[in-house]
Amino acid sequence: MNGRESGSGLLGDTKDRDYARQLSLFNRFAAPELRRAIASLDLEPGARCLDAGCGTGEALPWLRDAAGANGTVIGMDLSTAHLSVARAQIPADVALIQADLTKPPIQPGSFDLIWSVNTINHVCDLHSGLAALRNLLRPGGRIAWGQSALLADMYFAWDARLERMTTAAVRQYYRDKYGLTESDLTAARALVGMLRRNGFKDVYARTFAIERVSPLASEDRDYLFDTLFRDKWAARLQPYLSDADHAQLALLCNPDSASYALSRPDFHFLQTFTLVVGSL
Numbered sequence: 500m501n502g503r504e505s506g507s508g509l510l511g512d513t514k515d516r517d518y519a520r521q522l523s524l525f526n527r528f529a530a531p532e533l534r535r536a537i538a539s540l541d542l543e544p545g546a547r548c549l550d551a552g553c554g555t556g557e558a559l560p561w562l563r564d565a566a567g568a569n570g571t572v573i574g575m576d577l578s579t580a581h582l583s584v585a586r587a588q589i590p591a592d593v594a595l596i597q598a599d600l601t602k603p604p605i606q607p608g609s610f611d612l613i614w615s616v617n618t619i620n621h622v623c624d625l626h627s628g629l630a631a632l633r634n635l636l637r638p639g640g641r642i643a644w645g646q647s648a649l650l651a652d653m654y655f656a657w658d659a660r661l662e663r664m665t666t667a668a669v670r671q672y673y674r675d676k677y678g679l680t681e682s683d684l685t686a687a688r689a690l691v692g693m694l695r696r697n698g699f700k701d702v703y704a705r706t707f708a709i710e711r712v713s714p715l716a717s718e719d720r721d722y723l724f725d726t727l728f729r730d731k732w733a734a735r736l737q738p739y740l741s742d743a744d745h746a747q748l749a750l751l752c753n754p755d756s757a758s759y760a761l762s763r764p765d766f767h768f769l770q771t772f773t774l775v776v777g778s779l
């Protein structure tokens with residue numbers, strides 16, 4: 500079973516799993532690009548939208564703004580903890596449903612748009628997940644699958660070698676911890692083919708660059724420190740790096756060190772977010 504829990508998502512998601520903090524940090528960090536991605540969909544006023552795998556719900560008010568006053572927005576997620584954070588921060592006219600998106604308790608043909616971000620690589624049976632979501636769209640309705648790159652393209656701009664060693668170490672860590680394969684680690688590449696094979700038309704892809712340089716805004720520092728550096732890279736990657744590389748990485752990840760990466764004047768971060776859209 501590759502270390503995966505039976506009946507759970509690929510990354511071990513269950514209704515009891517809670518990584519709400521990381522989700523909120525990511526959404527605050529990537530808000531400008533995520534909002535641009537939603538704007539690029541040019542929703543019709545009054546559109547009926549489902550956020551499948553809505554997590555802590557940051558995209559729900561953005562979708563609601565895009566759908567206008569007569570629009571309908573529903574968030575669906577498996578996790579109790581994620582939904583309780585969402586509940587506390589969404590507008591009163593946005594509904595939440597706790598359900599497995601592969602078995603949604605929703606009438607077929609109910610939506611004009613399904614927005615689903617960074618959820619594709621968490622669903623255990625991707626094909627039945629996509630078929631279930633397809634069934635919820637009206638004829639002519641659209642699905643917008645978003646996926647941010649699991650690994651950034653650039654984070655240690657001043658040291659390409661250490662960046663390459665760290666990237667290889669992170670990949671190996673993910674393979675060992677979650678049993679992920681090479682294709683699991685490059686999920687965005689599968690989206691276009693997946694939509695076409697599942698009967699979607701007019702499929703297109705648009706990649707947004709999430710690019711930040713120093714000095715960083717607080718939401719950028721918080722996300723990068725919390726989700727990459729703190730307790731993670733330096734400690735978890737030790738078995739996959741030489742002692743010298745690990746020591747250097749530990750200094751770059753430590754906010755108390757003079758070498759802290761996020762305080763360097765040459766810090767330049769680049770990560771992609773790919774949105775693939777198809778219609779019925």
Ligand SMILES: C[S@@+](CC[C@H](N)C(=O)[O-])C[C@H]1O[C@@H](n2cnc3c(N)ncnc32)[C@H](O)[C@@H]1O
Pocket residue numbers: 508512513522525526551552553554555575576577578581598599600601615616617618621622623
């Ligand atoms: C990485 S998070 C992304 C959340 C949100 N879309 C965002 O961009 O912040 C993946 C979400 O999918 C949910 N999830 C995983 N498997 C699911 C399933 N089978 N049905 C519904 N939600 C699921 C998880 O609980 C989690 O909230």
